[in-house]
Amino acid sequence: MKTKHTIRLKVLNTVGVMARITGLISQRGYNIDSIMSTPTEIPEIYSVHLVLTETEDKIEQISKQLNKLVDVVKVTDISHNKNYIVREFIMVKISTSKNRTDLLQLIDLFRAKVLDLATNYVVISLTGSPRKIKRFIEAVQPFGIQELDRSGEFAVLDV
Amino acid sequence: MNGSQIVIDALKQEGVETLFGYPGGVVIPIFDALFKEKELNVILNRHEQAAVHGADGYARSTGKVGVALVTSGPGATNAITGIATAKLDSVPIVVISGQVKNGFIGTDGFQEVDMSGMTRTISKHNYLVNDIADLPKAMKEAFHIARTGRPGPVSIDIPVDVLISVLEDYKYPEEVKLPGYKPTIKGNPKQIKKLADTIQAAEKPLFYTGGGIVAAGAEKELLTVVEKTNIPFVTTLMGLGTSDVDHPLFLGMPGMHGRYAANHAMMQCDLLIAVGARFDDRVTGDLSRFAPKATIAHIDIDPAEIGKNIQTEIPVVGDAKHVLKELGKTLKARPANGWCKAVTAWRDETPLSYSQKPNKDLAPQHVIERISELSKDDAIIVTDVGQHQMFAALYYQHKSPRCFLSSGGLGTMGYGLPAAMGASLAYPKRQVIGIIGDGGFQMNIQELATCAINNIPVKAIILNNQYLGMVRQWQDLFWNKRYSKVCLKQTPNCPPNCQGPNPDCPEVYRPDFVKVAEANGVKGLRASNVEELDTVLKEGFAHPGPVVIECIVRKEENVYPMVPGGKPIDEILLGPEKEEA
Ligand SMILES: Cc1cc2nc3c(=O)[nH]c(=O)nc-3n(C[C@H](O)[C@H](O)[C@H](O)COP(=O)(O)OP(=O)(O)OC[C@H]3O[C@@H](n4cnc5c(N)ncnc54)[C@H](O)[C@@H]3O)c2cc1C
Numbered sequence: 001m002k003t004k005h006t007i008r009l010k011v012l013n014t015v016g017v018m019a020r021i022t023g024l025i026s027q028r029g030y031n032i033d034s035i036m037s038t039p040t041e042i043p044e045i046y047s048v049h050l051v052l053t054e055t056e057d058k059i060e061q062i063s064k065q066l067n068k069l070v071d072v073v074k075v076t077d078i079s080h081n082k083n084y085i086v087r088e089f090i091m092v093k094i095s096t097s098k099n100r101t102d103l104l105q106l107i108d109l110f111r112a113k114v115l116d117l118a119t120n121y122v123v124i125s126l127t128g129s130p131r132k133i134k135r136f137i138e139a140v141q142p143f144g145i146q147e148l149d150r151s152g153e154f155a156v157l158d159v
Numbered sequence: 160m161n162g163s164q165i166v167i168d169a170l171k172q173e174g175v176e177t178l179f180g181y182p183g184g185v186v187i188p189i190f191d192a193l194f195k196e197k198e199l200n201v202i203l204n205r206h207e208q209a210a211v212h213g214a215d216g217y218a219r220s221t222g223k224v225g226v227a228l229v230t231s232g233p234g235a236t237n238a239i240t241g242i243a244t245a246k247l248d249s250v251p252i253v254v255i256s257g258q259v260k261n262g263f264i265g266t267d268g269f270q271e272v273d274m275s276g277m278t279r280t281i282s283k284h285n286y287l288v289n290d291i292a293d294l295p296k297a298m299k300e301a302f303h304i305a306r307t308g309r310p311g312p313v314s315i316d317i318p319v320d321v322l323i324s325v326l327e328d329y330k331y332p333e334e335v336k337l338p339g340y341k342p343t344i345k346g347n348p349k350q351i352k353k354l355a356d357t358i359q360a361a362e363k364p365l366f367y368t369g370g371g372i373v374a375a376g377a378e379k380e381l382l383t384v385v386e387k388t389n390i391p392f393v394t395t396l397m398g399l400g401t402s403d404v405d406h407p408l409f410l411g412m413p414g415m416h417g418r419y420a421a422n423h424a425m426m427q428c429d430l431l432i433a434v435g436a437r438f439d440d441r442v443t444g445d446l447s448r449f450a451p452k453a454t455i456a457h458i459d460i461d462p463a464e465i466g467k468n469i470q471t472e473i474p475v476v477g478d479a480k481h482v483l484k485e486l487g488k489t490l491k492a493r494p495a496n497g498w499c500k501a502v503t504a505w506r507d508e509t510p511l512s513y514s515q516k517p518n519k520d521l522a523p524q525h526v527i528e529r530i531s532e533l534s535k536d537d538a539i540i541v542t543d544v545g546q547h548q549m550f551a552a553l554y555y556q557h558k559s560p561r562c563f564l565s566s567g568g569l570g571t572m573g574y575g576l577p578a579a580m581g582a583s584l585a586y587p588k589r590q591v592i593g594i595i596g597d598g599g600f601q602m603n604i605q606e607l608a609t610c611a612i613n614n615i616p617v618k619a620i621i622l623n624n625q626y627l628g629m630v631r632q633w634q635d636l637f638w639n640k641r642y643s644k645v646c647l648k649q650t651p652n653c654p655p656n657c658q659g660p661n662p663d664c665p666e667v668y669r670p671d672f673v674k675v676a677e678a679n680g681v682k683g684l685r686a687s688n689v690e691e692l693d694t695v696l697k698e699g700f701a702h703p704g705p706v707v708i709e710c711i712v713r714k715e716e717n718v719y720p721m722v723p724g725g726k727p728i729d730e731i732l733l734g735p736e737k738e739e740a
């Protein structure tokens with residue numbers, strides 16, 4: 001059964017490391033749901049967060065193959081690991097033409113942040129667990145999402 | 160020192176003695192630095208693919224890192240097949256290519272190709288060295304990565320401006336610092352113990368060994384284990400020579416063209432212990448029906464190989480030599496049981512067979528048997544790809560490791576002659592014999608000149624069946640004998656739907672290999688029957704320089720045993736003679 005997995009990599013900040021990672025995954029015939037690469041507290045190390053929807057054994061094979069890349073220092077599948085705090089950041093532009101008050105109430109309920117409020121739309125940002133983000137998107141869907149941009153999931157070890 | 164001098168110094172520091180190369184615009188600086196070079200033997204090949212196969216043959220025969228040097232653009236693209244060949248068979252080589260200068264990269268400059276992009280998936284690792292300060296480190300790391308862990312090819316692409324710029328305080332690094340690269344050598348003791356216990360309890364255990372045994376130099380450790388426990392073993396194409404073929408516990412090669420006993424033992428064992436073998440589809444056949452009764456144990460240095468193709472109950476990550484040594488200590492001796500006796504009996508009851516009538520065309524199997532008989536004990540056999548490769552695998556009496564070099568994973572036609580050249584340069588005093596098809600020989604035939612000029616005494620034996628034999632065999636067996644474009648004699652006057660040799664066939668075969676040999680300054684010999692064969696083999700082997708020996712063999716001989724693609728490996732075609740009998 002295919003399920004969503006978030007894989008966290010620590011990689012050397014070398015030219016082409018992202019091409020190696022994405023190339024490896026596409027070469028083996030898998031799709032990437034999201035990928036994010038960011039600097040860390042160590043200048044030569046970057047963090048890469050990958051989200052893939054695949055079966056357990058495929059994820060294991062991808063993780064092992066990623067581990068073989070010389071520039072990849074560490075690979076962790078954090079999907080079922082309680083020791084990680086996982087967050088995603090989103091920005092959404094939502095139409096206010098349907099039921100503005102209800103929408104603003106929802107936004108408030110989720111503690112999303114209003115970045116701009118125009119006559120016929122609102123732009124908000126929200127940070128939260130994957131579950132919260134999912135619920136929020138479901139909740140505002142009926143109002144009319146005009147644009148949605150997501151950071152992809154990222155995580156930090158909490159032990 | 161400038162970048163070019165650093166490259167050469169690094170090669171020497173790494174113990175490189177022979178370099179296979181081909182010059183071009185952007186690598187002139189390196190060749191210039193080699194102008195008066197005496198320590199390094201620089202071989203000028205006639206094609207970059209052959210240069211890389213040369214480095215590969217050198218590496219497979221010695222276990223050391225082979226090195227090739229090519230120019231940018233077409234030089235780099237010509238090297239690609241060689242790099243991929245080495246990748247699929249885990250061969251340690253370093254390929255250095257020139258690149259357009261830094262400022263031109265990305266502009267579609269003259270002879271610019273994205274070498275690091277192209278080699279990403281066909282190398283173990285690659286470098287684009289934009290800055291001379293990074294060059295010493297890249298060279299050091301490249302050799303380290305190529306030869307350690309699971310060996311493989313490493314590509315280093317160097318822009319020409321780096322080759323001519325100067326590094327003031329050059330010092331070749333003593334150590335590598337690679338936080339993301341730490342191959343596991345020692346096997347986990349708990350896993351080894353678990354494996355030993357499982358072996359002890361198994362009734363029908365079987366060792367399935369491969370190229371990893373050769374890479375690890377673990378043949379002694381393997382034999383210690385199997386002899387102590389009387390467990391039979393099979394060896395893949397890449398592992399041939401791990402033991403003498405006559406070893407009492409050896410069942411032969413398994414797989415598509417594997418021996419009856421080897422395949423049946425795989426299918427019936429209750430414990431299959433893979434060591435340095437990767438469950439390739441040429442070996443397993445239909446995976447879903449492979450080794451149905453077996454618990455799978457897998458010893459491999461590459462964790463990604465374990466569980467890749469087959470679910471594994473007992474994984475042991477580590478170097479085969481280390482793990483087998485520990486396993487040997489842990490295991491208790493046990494006598495040959497019923498299983499062991501049964502499978503070795505299957506082997507003895509199913510010898511390979513073919514027919515060779517005294518006055519008829521040469522059987523390719525007979526040619527191999529005579530080569531085996533007449534060659535020296537330490538001869539190195541190098542094959543090309545096709546039927547002759549399988550005949551060589553099956554009929555040659557393999558004796559020791561690193562003596563059978565063959566492109567298994569990529570199956571690269573054109574590999575044989577240049578790889579034999581590389582092996583011969585590594586071992587000038589040993590007999591190096593190429594066994595090559597008439598099709599594949601023409602894919603790197605230009606290297607005859609390289610062999611002649613450098614007096615590289617390769618004995619290239621062509622098994623000329625006038626067909627692209629392996630493809631013809633498939634058309635024969637599975638495509639209703641529709642011999643589409645596999646006859647190397649076919650002219651525009653031939654009927655396009657020809658289904659085999661007939662009295663109207665054109666008489667001449669092109670090229671005349673003996674004349675081609677002679678035109679290159681290589682001795683050319685030909686044999687068409689049993690008597691001539693022994694005469695020319697003896698004459699060719701006695702000749703001090705390179706030789707081409709063309710053997711005109713039966714045109715439509717097929718390789719048996721054969722398991723049709725997609726079938727389980729105990730559904731074996733044994734050939735017309737066996738099936739009639
Ligand atoms: C026309 C044709 C027909 C073929 N038919 C057959 C056939 O019938 N039978 C057959 O066997 N092959 C056949 N082959 C070859 C086949 O395609 C594969 O190349 C071959 O089976 C792979 O061999 P291997 O499993 O030993 O792996 P290799 O490719 O040799 O891989 C070596 C394995 O060992 C591991 N390893 C490396 N170093 C170490 C170490 N130090 N310690 C532990 N592990 C290590 C590696 O990680 C890898 O998993 C054929 C090829 C061609 C071209």
Ligand SMILES: Cc1ncc(C[n+]2csc(CCOP(=O)(O)OP(=O)(O)O)c2C)c(N)n1
Pocket residue numbers: 543544545546547548570571572573595596597598599600622624626627628629630
């Ligand atoms: C570069 C390359 N092209 C095509 C093939 C497909 N192929 C595999 S075996 C074979 C026939 C080889 O014919 P020949 O060299 O005459 O050897 P034979 O099989 O007759 O012994 C071909 C075309 C290949 N393996 N490599």
